Each structure stands twice: as structure tokens, then as C-alpha cells.
Amino acid sequence: MFTGLSAFPLTPLHDDHLDEPAFVRIIERLASAGVDSIGTLGSTGSYAxxxxTERARTVTLAVQHAAGVPVIAGIGALRQAHVLRYADDAQQAGASGLLLAPxxxxxxxxxxxxxxxxxVTARIAVPLVVYDNPRTTGFTFTDDLYAAVAKLPHVTSIKVPPLPVTAPIARDRVTAIRALLPAHVGIGVSGDPVAAVALHAGCDAWYSVIGGTLPTAALAITRAPDPAAAKAASDRLRPLWELFAAHGSLRVVAAIAEHLTLTGPDxxxxxxxxxxTTARRAVIHALTEAGLDH
Amino acid sequence: MFTGLSAFPLTPLHDDHLDEPAFVRIIERLASAGVDSIGTLGSTGSYAxxxxTERARTVTLAVQHAAGVPVIAGIGALRQAHVLRYADDAQQAGASGLLLAPxxxxxxxxxxxxxxxxxVTARIAVPLVVYDNPRTTGFTFTDDLYAAVAKLPHVTSIKVPPLPVTAPIARDRVTAIRALLPAHVGIGVSGDPVAAVALHAGCDAWYSVIGGTLPTAALAITRAPDPAAAKAASDRLRPLWELFAAHGSLRVVAAIAEHLTLTGPDxxxxxxxxxxTTARRAVIHALTEAGLDH
Structure with a gap:
């Protein structure tokens, strides 16, 4: 569950309510593409x-429609009491793993x-991903803290922020993080543009934004046989990575999902x-050029 | 309501539930000290x-026990739909003004x-304070955005981040902000250590952390007749300002409130x-030296 491609779907809303048919369409798309796990209620899934009620329903629907693909559920919240409640709810709904950002x-x-x-780890019964995302949480893990939380029960993976794009430097950083962790704790990378490098630099998993909407394109990167093939598969999406940097990945994948009629507008x-409109046109152009506009 | 000392009380919890008797004690303390307004559910009031239910109850209790002092209520949340709901609830509970951080x-x-x-301003019926707190919200207002939101109906005050501590520079900044705003929109300062300077640099109000727990000491700064007297009243609290910088103002005022038996521990x-324990001892020492340990 914590290796390969973990695809993070949107949680689309319609008129400020959970758009259940759209969410089910996205989950079924991920399951039939054959992703390794589905990361519901990540940052891309708007958990925060x-x-x-919306969170519990999201996890329930994901598990029902994932066709056996393991579902990871985000449980982050500002207040610890709420985190514990969401952990209970997600496990009750059938999540195979949990994801927690501070x-x-x-x-x-x-x-x-x-x-x-x-x-949290004293209370749960399933594996936990420790989620380090300074840009959204305002909190940056130290290496000492990685080492300390990785020793807690149920911790199985650390989702680290984007690694350096230069392969040898990325490899050094992964090696340094791995030296802090018990052998059973893996490393997963965030930051889609660096995934091709990161997976060949020793990361076990890619916690992927684009994989939640374009799973086949993300699998092509994840399962590329060598660094050059991974780079080629990633370079095909370079215009999207540039749009991610300009507008935030969430807004871009929402535009993609809408263009593919997986969701409605807004x-x-x-x-x-x-x-x-201008940015939306650029997204559609990038999709068309990559042959992904369907 | 948006001039002078706006005192921001803690919202104390006990065993993860609202500690109503403690909150009422704090509100009554502020009312009897004669603060100009009470800012419930600010950052110090842990609104986020x-x-x-807890928010609505907090505003209700504040209004009931404020003895006529106007109560401002924070309504911030990540999701717009929740903000609108909190705005409705706070007005229903009798808030005289609202405070919104993005x-x-x-x-x-x-x-x-x-x-x-x-x-939000299209929906509300009471004055609104625009709350700019980049450190907690992750969002920084531009001057253009100050100017734009200040034109919206009901906007009556901008709560700005800490100003420069040097009086002429603070005055220049206040003058620059004021030039952006319609005449009926005031400027209030956050950042207790600079309040003495900021009030004499032209700010209309001080949105005060320390004023929520030590209202008399904050009033001495606010109502000082001249800059030198304000500085002297503020310098008396300098050891507390240093503890604010080291530990965050929230943790320090919670320790003060506990020491004064306004709240329980935790x-x-x-x-x-x-x-x-070490930091707590330093807080008590600072209180004792300032003659505020009662």
C-alpha cells in the first residue's frame, strides 16, 4: 500500500456539497487504471x-468503489480531539491506512x-503515513522529529516534501532520511514534478496529485523501467508542472477533471x-499536446 | 467599539470542553476593568x-457577561460556507461586531x-474588522487588497500586523495605510510589544492579547497621556514581551491566566x-516584578 503510485483524488463539491457521483467516477477511474493505493482526503482531496460527515462519507464511498485497491484516508485537523475522531471514522469506513499532517x-x-x-498512534489499528507538507500546514519537520515519530507504532511511511530535482542530490537526501528511520518505515515523495527523479533516488512511493486525475500518465512515470524512461514520461507533462507552479496543483487538477467531465464546474x-479562462486554456492545451485530453 | 483597547480573552478548555465558569470569570474581569471592547474568538480565543457549537456558546456567554461592553466575535474558518454560518451564529448571539481573517x-x-x-459583507448587518495575521493564516494582505476590502460595506477597521517599533517609521506606515482607506475605516494594531508606539503613531485601536488577561496593565498603556508614559507602561511588561517572542503569546497568557487562577491547568x-516548568517560572517572575501577580 505504501509503495508505487498512491493516487490522490479530488473531493469534488457541487453547490458546496459533496458531489458523490463525480467522486465515485474518479475513484472508479483510479481503480481501473490499477494504481497501487488511493489517497483520499489528502491536500488534493481538500480534507482541511x-x-x-463529509469526510466519513468520502472514505466510505472510496472504499466501496475502489475494487479492492487499498484506501488511505487523511485525518488531519487543527484540534487533536478532531483528529482522533476522524481516525475512528476513517477506520470504521474501511480505510486501510491513515495519513496525518500536523x-x-x-x-x-x-x-x-x-x-x-x-x-493518534496509541489509538489506531491500521498503518499511518506521517505527512510533512510545510507549505500548507505551516509546520516543518526536523530530521530529529522524523526519527522520533518513525519509532511510534503503526507508522509505516513518511510523506516528504519535494526533493531536489538533481538526481545525485535527491539520492543523498533520501539516503540521509532513510538512515533516520527503522527498516520497516518507507519514504514517499510529494511534488509531482520531481517524482521521476525521486523514485529512482530510492523513494518507495509517490504520493501523487496528478495520479488522482490522470492515473495512467502517472503510472507511466512510476513504472518506467529506468531513470531515462521515467524522465521522458515526466517531461511529457512538463507544461502541467509549470501550471502547477503558477497556479497551485489543486486548481490545475480541478480544471483537468472538469475538462474530462469527471466533475462539474466550480x-x-x-x-x-x-x-x-486564460489559465484554463493553457491547461487544455497542455493536455491536448500530451494526448491526455480524453 | 473599534477605538482604544479591544481586549482579546482566552477561550479556556477543561478536559477538551469549553470551561464556561473560567471564560465567564475572564469576561467579567474585562468588563469591570472598563476595556473599550472585548474581542472574543480571536487568535488568543482559539477560534480556529x-x-x-463551542463558538456560538462562547459569544453568547461573552455578551451575557460583558455588562454592556461591545463584543466582537471572530468568524474565521478555512471554508467560506463555514464562515457565513459563524457570522450568522455570532450575530444571533448578540455580537456587536465581527472579525474575519482569511x-x-x-x-x-x-x-x-x-x-x-x-x-461575507453582503450577508452581515454589523461592522466587520478585517484581520491580517500572516503568521497564523499563511496569507499576507497587499496594500491594494487593503484598499479594495476597505470599500466593502460594513468594513470598519483593519487589524494590521505588528508595526515597526521605531516611532517615525511606524507613523509613516500608519499614514500610508490610512491613505488607502475610506475615512470611516480605522486601523488597529496587533503585536502587544509595539502597541505603545503604534497608538501614538496614529492607530485607532489596539487589538490586544495581554489586554484579555491583564486588562488594567493594557489600559495603562492605552490611556497613557503621551508617548513617554505609554512607553513606560509598556516597558514594565518587557519581560512578558520577551516571553511572547520565545514561546508565542498564547502559551504565555494561558500560563498567566492559570497563575491568576482564572483558569485551570491545560x-x-x-x-x-x-x-x-522553566518558562512558567519565568512568567511568574515577570508578573511578580511588574506587580501583576494577583
Whole structure:
């Protein structure tokens, strides 16, 4: 479950409510593409914006329609009591694994984050991915904290921020992180543009934004036999990576999902808005050029 | 309501539930000290961590026990639909004003924040404070955005981040902000250590952390007749400002409130933890030296 391509689907809304048919379409698309796991309620799945009922329903639908592909569920929240509740709900809904980022409003200290993971891992029965995403959470893990949380029960993978794009430097960083972790804890990379490099630099998994909407293109990168083939498969998507950098990956994949009629328009949780017409045209152009506009 | 000392109380928890008697004690303390307004559910009031029921109850209790002092209520949330709901609830509970920060998980664009304020101000019936707190929200207002939101109906005050500590530079910045705003929109400062300077640099209000727990000491700064007297009143609290910088103001005022037996121990929402023994001793020492340990 924590190797290969973990595809992170959108959680589309319609008129500020969960768009269940659209979500089911996306999950079925991932299952039939043969991704290695489905990461529901990740950042791409807008977990931070959803309430308890919406989160539980999302995980239930994902498990029902994943055709046996393991479902990982994000459980992050500002308040520890809510995190524990979401952990219970997600397991109840059939999640095979959980994903936890230390979301902050007041800046958190490393020991507060450690205690959060300690409390959560004392309570759960399934594997946990430790999710380090400084850009959204406002919290940056130290290497010492990686080492400490990786020793907690149920911790099975660390989802690390984008690695350096230069292969030898990426490899050095993966080696350094691996030296901090028990042997059974893997490393997964975020940051789609560096996935091709990261997977060949020793990462076990790719926690993928684009894989949640364009699973076949992401599998081509993940299962490429060598670094050159992975790079070629990734370079095909370079115009999308550039749009990710300009507009945020979430807004771009929402535009892709809409163009592919997987979702309706305006599927993101307000105040987040979709792309403007110019950016949307650039997304469609990039898709067409890559032969992915269907 | 948006001039002078706006005191921001803690929202203390006990065993992860709202500690109503402690909250009422704090509100009554502020009312009897004669603060100009009470800013419930600010960052110091942990709004971001509280659910809908807790928020509504907090505002209701504040209004009931404020003895006529106007109550401002924070309504921030990641999702616009939740913000609108909290705005309704707070007005229903009797809030005289609202306070809105554009909280983010996915980084927001200025136009998304503008639209959020547009939606909210189209719906409310009471004055609104625009709350700019980049450190907690992850969003930084541009001057253009200040100018744009200040034109929206109901906007009455901008709560700006800490100003420069050097008086002439602070004055230049206040003058520059004021030039962006319609005449009826005031400027309030955050950042307790610079309040003495900021009030004499032309700010209309001080949105004060320390004022929520030590209102008399904050009033001494606010109502000082001249800059030198304000500075002297502020310098008396310098050891507290240093502790704010080291540990975050929230953890420090929670320790003060506990020491003054306004709250019990462990009153902050986990994963946030109280100060350790050493830091707590330093807080008590600073209080004692300033004659504020009662």
C-alpha cells in the first residue's frame, strides 16, 4: 500500500456539497487504471475544508468503489480531539491506512507535534503515513522529529516534501532520511514534478496529485523501467508542472477533471476558486499536446 | 467599539470542553476593568480550533457577561460556507461586531480573499474588522487588497500586523495605510510589544492579547497621556514581551491566566501545550516584578 503510485483524488463539491457521483467516477477511474493505493482526503482531496460527515462519507464511498485497491484516508485537523475522531471514522469506513499532517494555526513546537502523533498512534489499528507538507500546514519537520515519530507504532511511511530535482542530490537526501528511520518505515515523495527523479533516488512511493486525475500518465512515470524512461514520461507533462507552479496543483487538477467531465464546474471549496479562462486554456492545451485530453 | 483597547480573552478548555465558569470569570474581569471592547474568538480565543457549537456558546456567554461592553466575535474558518454560518451564529448571539481573517490551507490568491470578504459583507448587518495575521493564516494582505476590502460595506477597521517599533517609521506606515482607506475605516494594531508606539503613531485601536488577561496593565498603556508614559507602561511588561517572542503569546497568557487562577491547568486546545516548568517560572517572575501577580 505504501509503495508505487498512491493516487490522490479530488473531493469534488457541487453547490458546496459533496458531489458523490463525480467522486465515485474518479475513484472508479483510479481503480481501473490499477494504481497501487488511493489517497483520499489528502491536500488534493481538500480534507482541511471538509466537516466530519463529509469526510466519513468520502472514505466510505472510496472504499466501496475502489475494487479492492487499498484506501488511505487523511485525518488531519487543527484540534487533536478532531483528529482522533476522524481516525475512528476513517477506520470504521474501511480505510486501510491513515495519513496525518500536523496542521497548524498557532505555530506548533516539535514536541507538540510528537505528542500529537503519539496520541493518534496509541489509538489506531491500521498503518499511518506521517505527512510533512510545510507549505500548507505551516509546520516543518526536523530530521530529529522524523526519527522520533518513525519509532511510534503503526507508522509505516513518511510523506516528504519535494526533493531536489538533481538526481545525485535527491539520492543523498533520501539516503540521509532513510538512515533516520527503522527498516520497516518507507519514504514517499510529494511534488509531482520531481517524482521521476525521486523514485529512482530510492523513494518507495509517490504520493501523487496528478495520479488522482490522470492515473495512467502517472503510472507511466512510476513504472518506467529506468531513470531515462521515467524522465521522458515526466517531461511529457512538463507544461502541467509549470501550471502547477503558477497556479497551485489543486486548481490545475480541478480544471483537468472538469475538462474530462469527471466533475462539474466550480468543484473546489470556496474561497478557493477555479482557474480563469486564460489559465484554463493553457491547461487544455497542455493536455491536448500530451494526448491526455480524453 | 473599534477605538482604544479591544481586549482579546482566552477561550479556556477543561478536559477538551469549553470551561464556561473560567471564560465567564475572564469576561467579567474585562468588563469591570472598563476595556473599550472585548474581542472574543480571536487568535488568543482559539477560534480556529473550536467547533460551531463551542463558538456560538462562547459569544453568547461573552455578551451575557460583558455588562454592556461591545463584543466582537471572530468568524474565521478555512471554508467560506463555514464562515457565513459563524457570522450568522455570532450575530444571533448578540455580537456587536465581527472579525474575519482569511485562514488558509491551500495558499489563497488576493482575488479569492477579496471575494470571501465580498460574500461575507453582503450577508452581515454589523461592522466587520478585517484581520491580517500572516503568521497564523499563511496569507499576507497587499496594500491594494487593503484598499479594495476597505470599500466593502460594513468594513470598519483593519487589524494590521505588528508595526515597526521605531516611532517615525511606524507613523509613516500608519499614514500610508490610512491613505488607502475610506475615512470611516480605522486601523488597529496587533503585536502587544509595539502597541505603545503604534497608538501614538496614529492607530485607532489596539487589538490586544495581554489586554484579555491583564486588562488594567493594557489600559495603562492605552490611556497613557503621551508617548513617554505609554512607553513606560509598556516597558514594565518587557519581560512578558520577551516571553511572547520565545514561546508565542498564547502559551504565555494561558500560563498567566492559570497563575491568576482564572483558569485551570491545560486550558489550551491540544495539540498546543502549556509552557514547561522553566518558562512558567519565568512568567511568574515577570508578573511578580511588574506587580501583576494577583
Amino acid at each position: 475544508y471538509l466537516d466530519r 496542521v497548524s494555526y498557532q505555530p506548533l513546537h516539535p514536541d507538540e507535534v510528537y505528542h500529537l502523533f503519539e496520541q 468543484s473546489l471549496p470556496r474561497p478557493i476558486r477555479g482557474l480563469d | 480550533y473550536l467547533d460551531r 485562514v488558509s490551507y491551500q495558499p489563497l490568491h488576493p482575488d479569492e480573499v477579496y471575494h470571501l470578504f465580498e460574500q 486550558s489550551l486546545p491540544r495539540p498546543i501545550r502549556g509552557l514547561d
